[in-house]
Amino acid sequence: MFTAALTGYATAFSLILAIGAQNAFVLRQGLLRTHVFWLCLFCAVSDAILITAGVAGFGAIVEQWPALPMIMALAGAAFLIVYGAMRFHAAYKGEYSMALSGQSASLGKTIATAAAFTWLNPHVYLDTLGLIGAVSTQFAPLPQKLAFGVAAIAASFSFFFGLGYGARLLAPIMQSARAWRLFDIGVGLVMWAIALGLLLSL
Template identity: 65%
Template sequence: MIGATATGFVTGFALILAIGAQNAFVLRQGLLRTHVFSLCLLCATSDALLITAGVAGFGAVAEHYPSLPLIMTGGGAAFLLAYGLLRFRAAWRGDYAMTLEGRSPSLAATLATGAAFTWLNPHVYLDTLALIGAVSLQYEEAALRTAYGAGAVTASFVFFFSLGYGARLLAPFLKSERAWRWLDIGIGVVMWALAARLVADLF
């Protein structure tokens, strides 16, 4: 039981460790120190739902809807391009008065953006429904499979809350408009790079 839980934790943590659009958004929000708990809870809970579905064997759903991956990929790429453009525009304008005061969009807007990063990302379905679900097949007993899924879900909660609240450790280095401008440029580059990869997947 412990071994299955540990395997699930390591597998889940490894899949979400890479810097992605969702992680970059959580990091930025963590630096602002606003709506951090709600955003982390949203991201982790969303992952938990997808992981549970994957372990339960619903990874084959996409086979019944062959157009779904194409729709999700196109929508995800468009969203990443748009958000990346927003970050580049913010860096160009350089108006960070509200940012330096720790102010950010409303809770509803923050959660809507976080949900979009999660559910419009086709790779999240590959990671949770397909990969995590596939690894769970090695456990024939329901109890072991449940323990594996619980480990993966726990990894998601640990990661997002560590990222969101750990971001404040970088706050001392982001007390100037110049620093925030470079951060937004970096996030914009990440967003557009991920969008390019999604577009490449279409061909």
């Protein structure tokens, strides 16, 4: 049981550790200190749903629709290109009075953006339905498989809440428009790099 749980936690945590589109968005909201709890909860619950599906063995469903990865990659790349352009535009305008005062978009818009980052990202399905689901198959007894899945979900919760609330440690260096401009440029570059990677994978 312990081995299964440790494997589940380490596998899930390592897969979501790399800073990607979704993580960069959570980091940005954490710096703004707005809607952090609900955003982290949404991302973690979304992961929990996909991890549960992967461990339960539904990864094979994806194989029934060969065109699905391409459709998801195109939709995800389009969204990332647009969002990256928005961050470059924000950096160009340099108007960060709202950011410096801790304001951001409404909760509804924040969750909608997070939903796009989560559910339009084909790598999410590869990681959860594919890789995590595949690793879980080595734990055949139900109690071990359950321990693996619960630990993997716990990894997602600890990562997102750690990232969202840990971002405030960077707050002291984010007190100027120049810092936010550099951050937005960095986020824009990450978004476009991921979009390029998605398109090249087709």
